[in-house]
Amino acid sequence: MKTTLPVYRPLLPPVQSILPYLAQLDSRRVYTNRGPLAEQLEARLAVLLAGRADTLVTAASGTAALQAAILAHAGRPRGRRTLALIPGYTFVATAFAAMAAGYEPLFCDLAPGSWRLRPDDLPPDLPTSRLGLVLPVAPFGEMPLQRDWSAFQARTGIKVVIDAAASFEALLAAPGEAVGAVPVALSFHATKSFSTGEGGAVLWADRDGLVRAAQAMNFGMVYTRESRAAGFNGKLSEYHAAIGLAWLDGLDRRIAARRRVAARYRKAAAAHGLADHLLLPPAIASCYALFRADSGADAAAASESLARAGIETRRWYGLGVQAEAYFRARGAAPLPETERLAARIIGLPVAEDIAASDIARILRALAARGAQ
Numbered sequence: 015m016k017t018t019l020p021v022y023r024p025l026l027p028p029v030q031s032i033l034p035y036l037a038q039l040d041s042r043r044v045y046t047n048r049g050p051l052a053e054q055l056e057a058r059l060a061v062l063l064a065g066r067a068d069t070l071v072t073a074a075s076g077t078a079a080l081q082a083a084i085l086a087h088a089g090r091p092r093g094r095r096t097l098a099l100i101p102g103y104t105f106v107a108t109a110f111a112a113m114a115a116g117y118e119p120l121f122c123d124l125a126p127g128s129w130r131l132r133p134d135d136l137p138p139d140l141p142t143s144r145l146g147l148v149l150p151v152a153p154f155g156e157m158p159l160q161r162d163w164s165a166f167q168a169r170t171g172i173k174v175v176i177d178a179a180a181s182f183e184a185l186l187a188a189p190g191e192a193v194g195a196v197p198v199a200l201s202f203h204a205t206k207s208f209s210t211g212e213g214g215a216v217l218w219a220d221r222d223g224l225v226r227a228a229q230a231m232n233f234g235m236v237y238t239r240e241s242r243a244a245g246f247n248g249k250l251s252e253y254h255a256a257i258g259l260a261w262l263d264g265l266d267r268r269i270a271a272r273r274r275v276a277a278r279y280r281k282a283a284a285a286h287g288l289a290d291h292l293l294l295p296p297a298i299a300s301c302y303a304l305f306r307a308d309s310g311a312d313a314a315a316a317s318e319s320l321a322r323a324g325i326e327t328r329r330w331y332g333l334g335v336q337a338e339a340y341f342r343a344r345g346a347a348p349l350p351e352t353e354r355l356a357a358r359i360i361g362l363p364v365a366e367d368i369a370a371s372d373i374a375r376i377l378r379a380l381a382a383r384g385a386q
């Protein structure tokens with residue numbers, strides 16, 4: 015019996031490496047509310063991802079970071095501008111964050127041949143006067159399109175927040191490029207490339223905006239105990255910050271390990287003539303290896319062949335948020351391009367320490383798809 019290969023096997027820093035940070039807690043007795051460890055993590059991440067200080071605040075999750083960025087930037091809906099334009103091709107969290115901030119999601123289809131929303135591709139029949147917010151997504155950790163969306167925001171006056179949940183490595187490779195007038199939300203969930211267990215951050219060039227984001231994540235309170243804006247509890251605890259600090263201590267080693275995994279995937283794919291079908295880092299985040307099938311039927315054959323070999327696969331974004339039962343029941347319309355694309359993209363197993371023999375097994379099963 016073959017052992018099952020899970021689609022993602024997270025690897026957080028060993029407990030031993032987190033202990034020196036946790037040991038500070040006993041004497042200090044500060045456990046949350048952006049304590050010293052969270053501040054230290056923010057300072058280190060700001061330098062790594064933006065090249066300068068005061069560009070980032072931490073959050074309890076990627077969803078909390080999105081929700082805080084929305085409240086700090088667009089605020090709750092005003093007047094008729096109650097809709098948030100969201101690409102269907104994303105994880106459900108994007109839509110739930112908009113709804114938590116008071117917006118109704120309006121799902122947008124993709125342009126043929128694209129897997130992300132670009133300002134130039136927006137449909138001409140959008141109800142522009144009803145849009146309070148646009149939430150573009152950087153799929154699978156691609157570089158967020160800060161320049162394009164900043165220009166859109168300046169031109170239309172419609173506020174934009176980018177969901178770049180998995181884009182830690184893209185930002186790391188080009189520090190500062192993602193920082194601008196549009197806030198960018200990151201996730202540090204255990205399945206993402208950089209993780210604090212649960213966590214996230216808002217990256218933004220607007221210092222006052224970052225204070226408002228932190229305020230939103232602290233019940234609307236900042237500097238005083240008075241609640242002066244819409245808020246919720248979105249704070250990263252000191253325990254989670256300790257995990258992030260330990261992770262950053264091993265940054266170079268971990269990045270090198272991930273490069274080796276991508277190189278192994280590339281080599282195995284080439285050996286089976288499947289190089290064109292695999293999407294791998296650095297184009298996407300190292301927590302993903304994606305198989306792009308020729309059609310939905312080809313993808314289904316691939317998933318079946320892999321399942322027979324005991325290999326788990328996942329459509330990370332399902333068939334799009336609009337196709338999820340909850341959103342269908344709320345009246346979300348089908349999005350043909352999104353559903354066509356989503357049906358073709360399959361997540362393959364990834365782990366920082368995945369064996370070369372397992373990758374070979376995955377490629378063999380892919381090459382044999384449709385043979386039975």
Ligand SMILES: *Cc1c(COP(=O)(O)O)cnc(C)c1O
Binds near residue numbers: 075077
């Ligand atoms: C992971 C992810 C999120 C949610 O992040 P959490 O930290 O789990 O809240 C949101 N959007 C996208 C695109 C994601 O991949």
